[in-house]
Amino acid sequence: MTLRRAYHSIRLLLIRSESGRAEYLKKKHVLGGVGVGCRWGPWLVPLYPELIILHDNVCVHKSAHIVVHDMMNNFLQRCAPKADFGSIEVLGPVEIHDNVYISMNATVMPNVEIGKNCIISAGAVVTGDIAENSIVxxxxxxxxxxxxxxxxxxxxxxxxxxIFQNQHLPADVAEYAWDAFRKKHNRTNIERDMSCNS
Amino acid sequence: MQQLINLLKSVNPNIDYENEKGLISDGVIDSLSFVMIFTAIAENYGIEIPLEEMKPENFDSADAMLKLIERMNNKGQ
Structure with missing residues (x-):
């Protein structure tokens, strides 16, 4: 890891909010571009961050990955030592347009452009361009x-x-959520604290 | 109207769209059916439904949906 990347990663770790992290990346010109109102979850700055452009209101979950290079030539070179693959590393920028949410554990692979108004669902692996207004x-x-x-x-x-304050769940709101759950699953009673029964 | 009813029935044939007045409010159609109905209307009628029109009363009956479609078509002209 380069010193610059390590430095920015440590700084990101110390910023509590995702919007604050995105603002930091924008202010320090770490990524290729960061638009207005973005949210950046990951603490680790990806390799070659200058190859990532986020337009306005792009949200990247902390466990999502944006990959802008591959090392397959390095591997293949060792499989076939006499072959000539050129560079051991192949680059591919990623551009994400307005209003895109990259969910938990999603991976965006190199050379991908995601159109505006899209949701990349949890665990998705995006290998090609995504048209606007899509959920994938x-x-x-x-x-x-x-x-x-x-x-x-x-x-x-x-x-x-x-409505409740983010990360502070009042008991009545939790009970309302359980009521909706019971109704949906046609259950009359659910043990709330199993440890009390043992 | 019959064209819309046929479209709605292609999503879920078991609902009495002619008479049902609480498709959303009474939970007659589930989330997935709503998404499919919304998509079918947007694609078949070539309309964009703005945020302020995305409310239960505009989708509670076939009649309400037809009025919404007509409003959107008139806006587009």
């Missing part, structure tokens, strides 16, 4: 839905949710 899932990632339809669904269901 799986490995390799495939389109499984439309962003606008999902937005509409969440919007019309707004009244079913209870």
């Amino acid at each position: 899932a799986g490995n390799p990632a495939k389109v499984v839905g439309r962003f606008d339809a999902y937005l509409a669904l969440r919007h019309i269901n707004a009244s079913k949710n209870r």
Whole structure:
């Protein structure tokens, strides 16, 4: 790891909020570009961060990965010592347009452009370009839905949710969530604290 | 209207779209069906539904959906 990358990674570790980390990356010109209102979860700065461009309101979960190079030539060279693969490393920038959410454990591979208004579902491995207004899932990632339809669904269901401060869950809101769970699963009773029974 | 009913029935044929008035409010259609209906309407009628129109009363019945589609079509002209 280069000293610069290690330094920025330590600085990121010390910033609590994801929006604060994105602002840091923008201010220090660590990435190729960072737009307005982005959120950056990972503590580790990816290799060759200058090959990553985030447009406005891009959210990257802390366990997501954006990969902009591969070392396969290095491996293949050792498989076939007489072959000539040129560089041991191949680069491929990643550009992510406005309003994109990269969920937990998702991986974006090199040379990928993600259009605006997209959700990359948990665990997805994005190997090719993603058209705008898409929800993708799986490995390799495939389109499984439309962003606008999902937005509409969440919007019309707004009244079913209870508002609370992020990361501070009041008991009544937790109970409301369990009630909804019981109703959905047709259960009348769920033991809340199993350890009390033993 | 019949065209819309046929479209809705292609998503879920077991719902009485002609008479049902609480598709969303009464939980008659589930999340997945709603997403499919929204997508089918947007693609078949070539309309974009703005945020302020994404509310339960616009999707609670086939009649309400038809009115929404007509409003969006008139806006686009």
